[in-house]
Amino acid sequence: MNRNNSAITLMPLLLVSGLVISGCSSTTKVQRIDADQEIALSDKWNAKDSQLVAEAMVNDMLTFPWVRDHMSREANRPAIIIQSVRNKSHQHIAVDTFLNDLKRAILRSGQADFVANSLVRQEIREERKDQELNSSLETRNEMGQEQGADYALSGAINSFVDEQGDKRATFYQVDLHLIDMTTNREVWNGQKKIQKLQEHGSYSL
Template sequence: MNCKTTLLKLTPLVVACSLAVTGCSSTKVQRVDANQEVALSDKWNGKDSQLVAEAMINDMLSFPWVNDHLQKEGSRPAIIIQSVRNKSHQHIAVDTFLNDLKRSILRSGQADFVANKDVRREIRDERKDQELNASLETQNEMGQEQGADYALSGTINSFVDQQGGDRVTFYQVDLRLIDMTTNREVWNGQKKIQKLQERSRFGF
C-alpha cells in the first residue's frame, strides 16, 4: 500500500519534469539575412560557395590573359563553364556554386558569359518558334550567337581528419581556364577552406 501511495505521489512530479524538459527542447525558427553566415556544422555551405566563387573569379580576372585578349580582339572575352565535378566526400550543390561563378563573372564587367548547352538549345527552339509565329520586325535571326573564347572547368575535393570529438574538414577547389582556339591554359586557380568542428566538453 505504501508503495502505491508513493507511486501516486511521484507520478505528477514525473509528468511535470517531462513537460519541463519538452518545453526546454522546443524548436525555434527565425529568419536571418541570406548574406549572414550560419554554420551549424563543418559541411560546405552557401557562404562557402559564394566566398570561393568571388575569390577565384577575382583572381582569374587579375591574370594577363584578360588584357591580352582585349588588345588582340578589341572586345571582352566570352567564357563558358563546362563542368565542375564534385569529388568531395559529401553532397555539394554544384549548381549553386556554378551560379555564384556566373554572377561573379558578370558582375565584374570584364568578361561576358556564354550559356551552356541546355540553355542554348531552349533559346534555339524559341528562335525557331519566332520564325513561324513572330513578326519580321521582332524575329531574332539564327546563326548570330556569340561563341565562347574560353572554357572554365574544375573540381571540388575534400578530406577529413578526426581525433576524439574534434574534426577538421579540408576543402580544395581547383579551376582552370582554357583558350578555346589554342587549348592553352591561361589561368589555373586554387582555393582552400579548412573547418574545425569541436565536440562540447560537456557532452551536449
C-alpha cells in the first residue's frame, strides 16, 4: 500500500476519534434556583449578605429610643433619607443593592418613612412642573408639598483579610449611624459583622 492510500485509510479513523473526543467533553449546565437561596461559591460579599445585614441593622435601629421620642412629639412617623454608604472594603460591592435592601427593610417595618434622595426628588419635581402645564386640576400634584427628612442615615462597609496557606478568613464590618437633621444629634449607631472562612488550593480576591 502506498503512502497516499494509507492517508486515505486513516482519515475515517481520525474523524471517528474526533467525534468520540468531542462527545466526551464537558458540557455547561444551567439550573434555575430560588432567588432567596444562598449560593456561597467564595468568601466574597454576596446578595444574601446584603439582605441579611440590611434587615438586621434596620431591626436594631428601630428598637432604639429615638423612634419613641419622635412619635411622642410628632404626629407623623419619622422620615429617613439615606445620604451615603461608602464601600471601603478590599473588593467591589454593589452598594446600590445594599441601599435598596435598607430601604425595603425600613418601609416594610411600618415604623418609619423613607424620603427619596436629591436626584430622584429632582426628577419628580420636573414631573410636577409638567403636570402644572398639562394635567387637569383634579389630577395634578402641587409644588411645595414634599415631606422633609427628619433623620439622615449614612455609613461604610469595611473588610479585613487574614490568610495562611490554603485558608483565608475574610471579615466584613458594616457601620451605620442615624443623625437627627434638626439637632445633628446621633440617635443610633449600628454595627454588623460577618466572617467567612474559605479553604482552597488557590483563590483570587
